[in-house]
Amino acid sequence: MKKIGLADLIAPISVQEFFSSNWPLEPLFIKPTPGKLQTIFELPQLQDLELLIAARQRQVRACLPDFDDEYSSIHLQPSDALKAYRNNMTLVFDSMQSQDATIAASLKQIRQDLGLVTGGEENDLCKARSIAYATPAGCGTRLHFDANANFVIQIQGTKTWRLAPNESVDFPTERFTTGSLEMPAALEKQCHAHLIDELPEDSMTCVMKPGCVLFVPRGYWHETTTEEDSLSLNFTFSQPTWADVFTKSLQEVLLRSPEWRELADGLEGTDAARKEQAIERFEFLVKNLTEELPGISGAALLSEGGLI
Numbered sequence: 562m563k564k565i566g567l568a569d570l571i572a573p574i575s576v577q578e579f580f581s582s583n584w585p586l587e588p589l590f591i592k593p594t595p596g597k598l599q600t601i602f603e604l605p606q607l608q609d610l611e612l613l614i615a616a617r618q619r620q621v622r623a624c625l626p627d628f629d630d631e632y633s634s635i636h637l638q639p640s641d642a643l644k645a646y647r648n649n650m651t652l653v654f655d656s657m658q659s660q661d662a663t664i665a666a667s668l669k670q671i672r673q674d675l676g677l678v679t680g681g682e683e684n685d686l687c688k689a690r691s692i693a694y695a696t697p698a699g700c701g702t703r704l705h706f707d708a709n710a711n712f713v714i715q716i717q718g719t720k721t722w723r724l725a726p727n728e729s730v731d732f733p734t735e736r737f738t739t740g741s742l743e744m745p746a747a748l749e750k751q752c753h754a755h756l757i758d759e760l761p762e763d764s765m766t767c768v769m770k771p772g773c774v775l776f777v778p779r780g781y782w783h784e785t786t787t788e789e790d791s792l793s794l795n796f797t798f799s800q801p802t803w804a805d806v807f808t809k810s811l812q813e814v815l816l817r818s819p820e821w822r823e824l825a826d827g828l829e830g831t832d833a834a835r836k837e838q839a840i841e842r843f844e845f846l847v848k849n850l851t852e853e854l855p856g857i858s859g860a861a862l863l864s865e866g867g868l869i
């Protein structure tokens with residue numbers, strides 16, 4: 562099986578250098594090197610947009626022009642995608658790994674090279690996915706940050722990225738787009754300062770041309786513009802937190818106990834007595850757990866949760 566790994570993706574930067582200087586917090590822009598990522602550039606469906614659409618067996622997302630953000634999008638049949646593109650709508654091809662074995666194998670290899678934990682296929686904590694973006698000239702994405710880490714390979718055309726560190730929230734677990742009317746409740750609790758609505762003047766500019774690779778860390782502000790048609794391929798990884806790891810492994814431990822498997826009965830509803838009884842029951846379980854926890858090692862939890 563043909564595939565690329567992290568070393569191929571970030572060459573000529575070494576994996577060691579990437580781990581010590583970039584991953585997971587600092588962006589990295591890598592200029593093209595002759596012959597780099599040939600395995601990806603040779604894929605038939607990445608040769609042009611028509612071939613990408615022809616290879617598509619599931620729906621394509623088309624970004625609505627109202628908000629310049631991929632989350633304001635509609636699903637289209639592949640047969641309608643080109644029409645939307647010609648009407649200046651960015652096309653998003655989710656789950657590229659499901660339509661190409663090389664992309665699937667590369668995605669898995671890069672995830673493993675990064676050391677990202679999944680915890681098994683069910684409730685996968687990492688949700689590694691590959692997404693292709695076809696952006697017409699004169700379009701772009703408004704300023705936002707993502708809760709995942711992104712590796713972007715520019716396949717065709719040019720896309721200009723502007724990036725800046727996030728001084729308002731560390732390790733966000735939610736994405737945010739400037740101009741959104743509502744902020745996710747979880748994010749609101751995580752911010753320690755107001756979010757910006759435009760990039761500072763000293764932000765980093767990367768002009769992505771074919772063969773360029775960009776690592777965009779989770780939470781890092783970015784916006785994009787295109788002056789010509791652009792096609793890029795992303796490898797995207799959710800960022801499993803220690804909280805995810807702990808709750809997933811603890812859940813496995815708890816579910817071995819019949820008491821913790823009981824129905825959490827009566828917590829909601831109008832019956833005050835039942836509600837009080839439910840809270841009391843939960844207090845009892847939590848108290849017992851806190852007494853047991855000191856005897857449980859982190860390694861044992863991880864192993865129980867299938868995380869190591």
Ligand SMILES: [Fe+2]
Binds near residue numbers: 783
């Ligand atoms: Fe993004």
